[in-house]
Amino acid sequence: MSEFLTQFMERRGELLELTIEHMEMTSLAVLASLIVGGLIGIAITKNDKAAAIVIGIANLMQSIPSIGLLAFMVPFVGIGQKPAIIMVVIYALLPIIKNTYTGITGIDPKLLEAASGIGLSKTQQLLRIQLPLALPFIMAGIRISAVTAVGTVTIAAFAGAGGLGWMINMGLNANDANLVLLGAIPACLLALAVDFVLGKVEKAITPEGLKPADKIVYMPRRKRLVRQAVALALCAVLLIVPSVSSLVRSLSKDENRLLVGAQNFTEGMILGDIYVELIETRTDIPVERVYNLNGLMITMPALENGSIDMVTDYTGMLAPQVLHLPMDTNPERVYENVRTGMKEQFGFEVSEPLGFSNTYVLAVTEETARTYGLTTLSQLVQQAPSLRLGATTSFLIREDLLPKLKAEHGVQFKEERGLDGNVRYQAILSGEVEVTDAYETDALLMKSGLHCLEDDMEFFPPYQCVNVIRGDVYERYPELREVLPLLDNAISTEEMREMNYKVDVEGMTTQEVAHEFLVEKGLV
Amino acid sequence: MIEFRNVSQSYKDHKVLTDINMTIQSGEFVVLIGSSGCGKTTLLKTINKLTSLAGGDLLIDGVSIRDIPDIALRRRIGYVIQDGGLFPHLTVEENISLLLETVGMPSEKIPARVDEVLEMVNLDPDTFRNSFPAQLSGGQKQRVGVARAFSANPDIILMDEPFSALDPVTRGELQNEVVKLQKRFHKTIVFVTHDMDEAIKMADRICIIQNGQIAQFDRPEEILKRPANAYVEEFVGKNRLWGNPAYIHAEDIMKKAVIHISKNRTVLQALQIMRHNTVDSLLVTSGREHRLEGIIWLKNLQEVKDYSASLEEYITQDYISVYADTSLQEIIDTVDYDASGIIPVVNHENELLGGLTKSGLLATLSKRYRRDSTEGVEE
Numbered sequence: 001m002s003e004f005l006t007q008f009m010e011r012r013g014e015l016l017e018l019t020i021e022h023m024e025m026t027s028l029a030v031l032a033s034l035i036v037g038g039l040i041g042i043a044i045t046k047n048d049k050a051a052a053i054v055i056g057i058a059n060l061m062q063s064i065p066s067i068g069l070l071a072f073m074v075p076f077v078g079i080g081q082k083p084a085i086i087m088v089v090i091y092a093l094l095p096i097i098k099n100t101y102t103g104i105t106g107i108d109p110k111l112l113e114a115a116s117g118i119g120l121s122k123t124q125q126l127l128r129i130q131l132p133l134a135l136p137f138i139m140a141g142i143r144i145s146a147v148t149a150v151g152t153v154t155i156a157a158f159a160g161a162g163g164l165g166w167m168i169n170m171g172l173n174a175n176d177a178n179l180v181l182l183g184a185i186p187a188c189l190l191a192l193a194v195d196f197v198l199g200k201v202e203k204a205i206t207p208e209g210l211k212p213a214d215k216i217v218y219m220p221r222r223k224r225l226v227r228q229a230v231a232l233a234l235c236a237v238l239l240i241v242p243s244v245s246s247l248v249r250s251l252s253k254d255e256n257r258l259l260v261g262a263q264n265f266t267e268g269m270i271l272g273d274i275y276v277e278l279i280e281t282r283t284d285i286p287v288e289r290v291y292n293l294n295g296l297m298i299t300m301p302a303l304e305n306g307s308i309d310m311v312t313d314y315t316g317m318l319a320p321q322v323l324h325l326p327m328d329t330n331p332e333r334v335y336e337n338v339r340t341g342m343k344e345q346f347g348f349e350v351s352e353p354l355g356f357s358n359t360y361v362l363a364v365t366e367e368t369a370r371t372y373g374l375t376t377l378s379q380l381v382q383q384a385p386s387l388r389l390g391a392t393t394s395f396l397i398r399e400d401l402l403p404k405l406k407a408e409h410g411v412q413f414k415e416e417r418g419l420d421g422n423v424r425y426q427a428i429l430s431g432e433v434e435v436t437d438a439y440e441t442d443a444l445l446m447k448s449g450l451h452c453l454e455d456d457m458e459f460f461p462p463y464q465c466v467n468v469i470r471g472d473v474y475e476r477y478p479e480l481r482e483v484l485p486l487l488d489n490a491i492s493t494e495e496m497r498e499m500n501y502k503v504d505v506e507g508m509t510t511q512e513v514a515h516e517f518l519v520e521k522g523l524v
Numbered sequence: 525m526i527e528f529r530n531v532s533q534s535y536k537d538h539k540v541l542t543d544i545n546m547t548i549q550s551g552e553f554v555v556l557i558g559s560s561g562c563g564k565t566t567l568l569k570t571i572n573k574l575t576s577l578a579g580g581d582l583l584i585d586g587v588s589i590r591d592i593p594d595i596a597l598r599r600r601i602g603y604v605i606q607d608g609g610l611f612p613h614l615t616v617e618e619n620i621s622l623l624l625e626t627v628g629m630p631s632e633k634i635p636a637r638v639d640e641v642l643e644m645v646n647l648d649p650d651t652f653r654n655s656f657p658a659q660l661s662g663g664q665k666q667r668v669g670v671a672r673a674f675s676a677n678p679d680i681i682l683m684d685e686p687f688s689a690l691d692p693v694t695r696g697e698l699q700n701e702v703v704k705l706q707k708r709f710h711k712t713i714v715f716v717t718h719d720m721d722e723a724i725k726m727a728d729r730i731c732i733i734q735n736g737q738i739a740q741f742d743r744p745e746e747i748l749k750r751p752a753n754a755y756v757e758e759f760v761g762k763n764r765l766w767g768n769p770a771y772i773h774a775e776d777i778m779k780k781a782v783i784h785i786s787k788n789r790t791v792l793q794a795l796q797i798m799r800h801n802t803v804d805s806l807l808v809t810s811g812r813e814h815r816l817e818g819i820i821w822l823k824n825l826q827e828v829k830d831y832s833a834s835l836e837e838y839i840t841q842d843y844i845s846v847y848a849d850t851s852l853q854e855i856i857d858t859v860d861y862d863a864s865g866i867i868p869v870v871n872h873e874n875e876l877l878g879g880l881t882k883s884g885l886l887a888t889l890s891k892r893y894r895r896d897s898t899e900g901v902e903e
Contacts, residue, residue, distance in 0.1 A: 113605065114605055114611075117603035118626070118672070119597075119627070120595075124626065208613075
């Protein structure tokens with residue numbers, strides 16, 4: 001708890017910024033859904049068939065998993081707030097369309113006949129009768145949308161949109177429950193606040209005459225209109241002001257910036273910060289961080305459409321997943337194939353390896369190592385039947401990992417359990433399993449003092465870290481040809497692991513660690 | 525004046541109205557009535573184009589409604605539906621002023637007009653002006669509906685079963701008030717109902733619709749007495765006439781063959797006639813036209829010595845006569861229940877047309893109640 005409070009005090013400025021950003025995105029999305037959904041909702045009241053189709057489509061869109069929708073949109077609209085807001089709009093649309101439609105069509109047809117009968121035009125009927133009667137329903141729709149949107153916007157962080165999801169996402173990747181809570185609690189409070197305020201607005205705009213007879217309190221028409229207007233204005237301010245500020249900010253963005261991308265885990269962000277500081281100190285190029293990108297499904301489209309200019313990744317990821325190359329465990333060959341492949345297929349430049357590799361390793365406790373005499377992978381293969389494995393799901397199912405180990409080397413562990421995150425460290429330290437998988441530069445490896453088994457069989461695919469750069473970057477900024485290679489072969493596995501440790505365990509920021517590294521190496 | 529000229533209407537393949545021809549005079553109260561689905565409401569809505577005119581033509585004061593834009597037409601015609609058709613989010617005042625605004629009344633004149641029409645329908649403006657429909661009783665809502673329809677002072681008001689959801693007492697009150705307002709302000713009202721009693725009570729003329737055609741369009745009395753066909757007769761109900769004593773006249777229920785004697789006859793002849801018919805009085809007439817001269821009573825003749833004496837000096841005026849067009853209601857009110865004998869029915873020239881006996885009256889009235897007890901279920 002005290003740790004949580006310390007984190008909160010340290011990050012409160014950042015948290016406030018993220019909260020504001022979160023509100024901006026929510027407001028913009030709800031405003032857009034209101035305009036689009038409201039108009040659609042009104043339009044489909046004229047035609048039952050169209051209504052069924054439109055509501056069906058809106059229902060269907062609601063059922064698309066948000067992460068999938070986000071990934072689907074990145075190639076078309078890039079990364080950042082744009083796909084995020086489109087995604088949130090898609091989810092926020094349904095309640096508004098539905099409630100507008102129900103609110104208007106639910107009005108007693110006799111009333112509309114009376115309205116026609118006394119000579120109100122269609123427009124007068126809509127403005128004087130239908131909308132006032134439907135307003136509470138529409139408002140309830142906005143309320144549901146807004147509350148949902150606060151939640152959905154957290155997902156948007158996976159495409160680098162920022163907001164409170166950024167904090168949650170970081171916490172998830174650093175296995176830091178406090179960080180997750182630091183993002184989740186404000187998001188939750190924000191949702192409650194939105195619900196409360198919009199609930200009040202809903203109550204204020206509900207026409208007095210629609211209440212039960214004994215609850216009706218007469219107010220002069222002017223006073224009633226003022227009350228409704230104030231409520232609607234409040235609602236409008238809540239929606240419009242943050243939207244405008246968000247739009248202004250995104251429009252005022254300098255187009256001519258170098259966009260440094262980073263994936264959504266500590267190592268990626270440290271490397272991003274190292275590049276950013278290096279470039280900022282050595283050149284005059286304006287740099288912008290585009291961080292928290294959720295894996296290749298986001299980074300590759302982002303590179304292609306210019307949402308980012310560079311991002312670090314690993315040869316073992318790029319070869320099979322982007323270039324679809326066959327399995328290969330020779331590091332030099334894999335690197336060479338990746339470099340030429342990326343150039344030919346996408347026109348991307350791939351830097352020299354940065355020096356460290358972040359491949360899979362299998363780790364055991366010191367005690368297990370001693371008991372079973374384990375220092376290498378081949379020794380583990382012999383002892384497997386008497387050991388229990390607790391590994392990440394991807395290790396258990398990826399064809400080049402455990403299945404290959406079983407097929408080619410006949411490995412059969414005593415027991416296999418899928419454990420993700422830092423649960424597997426807890427499991428191995430408490431003696432529930434003896435073997436776990438890890439990434440070479442994992443900070444937790446260092447923290448928990450696990451013993452990594454040397455891959456003497458060239459079994460694991462190489463995961464050399466490289467910087468992937470858009471082809472036009474050197475044309476736009478020729479001076480980078482001198483700067484970026486400074487990091488080639490500059491970071492050892494141990495150095496990287498230590499930097500991760502400083503962030504994930506000791507609580508330093510990625511920028512501090514990056515700066516420390518550059519100073520140590522004499523690069524700045 | 526509203527003229528229907530071969531008005532036809534169909535819904536999908538089904539003909540709802542066929543060749544309706546009818547003229548409603550200005551200031552007339554016309555009730556459209558018929559069983560449900562007969563087309564009466566469609567016919568009503570054709571007038572303000574809530575149902576568009578399919579075939580034929582409809583003229584208001586000589587102008588075809590085809591030549592009047594829908595909205596403009598509706599603003600000239602008042603419209604009342606069940607429950608008044610009030611908008612629940614507006615107060616009584618706003619419900620009325622909304623209409624006044626749309627017809628273009630200057631806003632400073634609106635509040636006064638609202639108060640005026642509320643008073644017209646017997647609602648105290650100070651009490652009800654700021655009420656919402658949810659706070660009103662059914663009757664009050666309907667009064668506001670009526671007030672709204674009268675507010676813009678249209679020549680024509682259409683009413684679509686406005687009172688059918690009200691309790692009988694409230695309904696009765698509103699029926700009376702609407703008729704009064706209609707006469708006072710000389711409005712043309714077209715009123716749809718399925719309640720024959722309501723129609724008879726309110727209408728100047730009733731139009732009975734049968735399967736989209738006019739079965740009969742006439743004054744209530746004519747419809748009651750001379751139904752055009754079996755449908756009308758059944759719809760009206762055979763006993764309906766008896767429920768409306770105002771429409772039953774002496775001539776309808778009198779006995780035509782009534783015993784009478786010329787004033788030139790003798791006492792003896794009179795006594796013989798009385799004995800023969802076992803009656804204690806005789807009507808005395810004169811001339812070919814049977815002008816009623818008076819009555820002679822048996823008790824006055826019994827002391828006469830000279831049987832050949834002329835009747836003339838024994839004639840008395842000790843009787844009550846009624847005119848042929850006196851209503852049953854008045855007859856019942858004027859009958860002297862203690863006196864025996866026959867009630868002569870005469871025309872305005874005092875010529876004897878027939879007679880009513882108390883036993884005959886009793887039979888007439890009891891016939892009504894007998895029917896009610898056996899046929900009342902049908903109503």
